[in-house]
Amino acid sequence: MTVVSVNKDVEALSFSIVTEFTADVKRVWRIWEDPRQLERWWGPPTWPATFETHEFTVGGKAAYYMTGPDGTKARGWWKFTAINAPDHLEFDDGFADEQGAPVDELGITHATVKLEPLDNRTRMTITSTFESEEQMQKMAEMGMEEGLREAIEQIDGLLTETANA
Amino acid sequence: MVVDQLKTKPSDAETDRLFHALADATRRDIVARVTAGEYSVSGLTALYAMSFAAVQKHVAVLERASLVTKEKRGREQIVRGNHEGLQKARHLLDQLEMIWRQRAGRIADILAEDDERDLP
Numbered sequence: 231m232t233v234v235s236v237n238k239d240v241e242a243l244s245f246s247i248v249t250e251f252t253a254d255v256k257r258v259w260r261i262w263e264d265p266r267q268l269e270r271w272w273g274p275p276t277w278p279a280t281f282e283t284h285e286f287t288v289g290g291k292a293a294y295y296m297t298g299p300d301g302t303k304a305r306g307w308w309k310f311t312a313i314n315a316p317d318h319l320e321f322d323d324g325f326a327d328e329q330g331a332p333v334d335e336l337g338i339t340h341a342t343v344k345l346e347p348l349d350n351r352t353r354m355t356i357t358s359t360f361e362s363e364e365q366m367q368k369m370a371e372m373g374m375e376e377g378l379r380e381a382i383e384q385i386d387g388l389l390t391e392t393a394n395a
Numbered sequence: 396m397v398v399d400q401l402k403t404k405p406s407d408a409e410t411d412r413l414f415h416a417l418a419d420a421t422r423r424d425i426v427a428r429v430t431a432g433e434y435s436v437s438g439l440t441a442l443y444a445m446s447f448a449a450v451q452k453h454v455a456v457l458e459r460a461s462l463v464t465k466e467k468r469g470r471e472q473i474v475r476g477n478h479e480g481l482q483k484a485r486h487l488l489d490q491l492e493m494i495w496r497q498r499a500g501r502i503a504d505i506l507a508e509d510d511e512r513d514l515p
Contacts, residue, residue, distance in 0.1 A: 271501035
C-alpha cells in the first residue's frame with residue numbers, strides 16, 4: 231500500500247501525506263533530484279509536467295508547465311529552500327504567468343519532503359503549508375478542473391473494467 | 396486543533412448519488428463543461444443529440460449530487476459547476492489528497508520499473 235495516511239489540518243492551513251515505497255531512500259530521492267523522473271509523476275497523465283529549469287541547490291529555482299488536453303499550459307515555479315540529500319527537501323511552490331513570472335497574488339505553498347528508511351522500504355512524508363485561507367480557496371478554484379477531469383477518468387476506467395468483466 | 400482523519404467518508408447515499416450522476420457520459424461531459432464556464436440548458440441541448448427535456452433531466456441528476464447549480468436568468472436556466480462547495484478550504488485539501496494519492500501511485504510505478512529491470 232503506497233499511501234499510509236493523510237492529515238488535513240484546516241486550522242493550521244496544512245496538508246500532509248505519508249507514503250511508503252519499495253525502494254531505498256537514495257532511489258526515492260532521485261524522483262525529486264532528476265527532473266526527467268519528476269516530470270513523469272508531478273502532473274497527471276491528462277496534464278503532464280515539463281520542467282524547463284531545475285536548479286537542485288539551495289536558493290535554486292525550478293520552472294515547469296503542465297499541458298492540458300486542449301494544449302493549455304499552466305505554469306509554476308519552485309524555489310528550493312533546503313536540500314539535505316538524501317532525505318530532506320523543502321521548497322516554495324507558486325503559480326507563474328505565461329512568461330514564467332511568479333503570480334504573487336495566488337500565493338505560495340511551502341512544501342517539506344522527508345524520507346526515512348524502513349527495512350528495504352522508504353517512508354516519504356510530504357507536508358504542504360498555505361499562507362492563508364484565501365490562498366487555499368483560489369487554489370481550489372484553479373485546481374478544480376484538473377482534479378475533476380482526473381476523477382472522471384478514473385471513474386471511466388472503473389466503468390470500463392466493470393463492463394469488460 | 397481540527398485534524399481530519401481520512402476515515403471521514405461521505406454517506407453511502409451521497410456516494411451513490413455521485414456515482415450515479417457520473418455513470419453517464421453525457422453527464423460527465425456536462426460537468427466538465429460547466430466547471431470551466433457557465434452554460435444555459437438550451438446551450439447544452441445544442442451540443443447533444445437529445446431533447447431539451449432530456450438535458451434538463453441530466454442536469455437535475457447532477458444538481459442532486461451537488462456537482463452543479465442551476466439558476467434562472469430571464470427565460471434561461473444557467474448551469475454552473477458547484478463552486479460554493481469548493482470555496483471551502485476542506486475541498487482543496489480533499490483535492491490535494493487526490494492529487495497526491497495519484498502522484499504516489501505514479502512514483503510507485505516508476506520505482507517498480509527498476510525492479511523489473513533488476514530481474515535476471
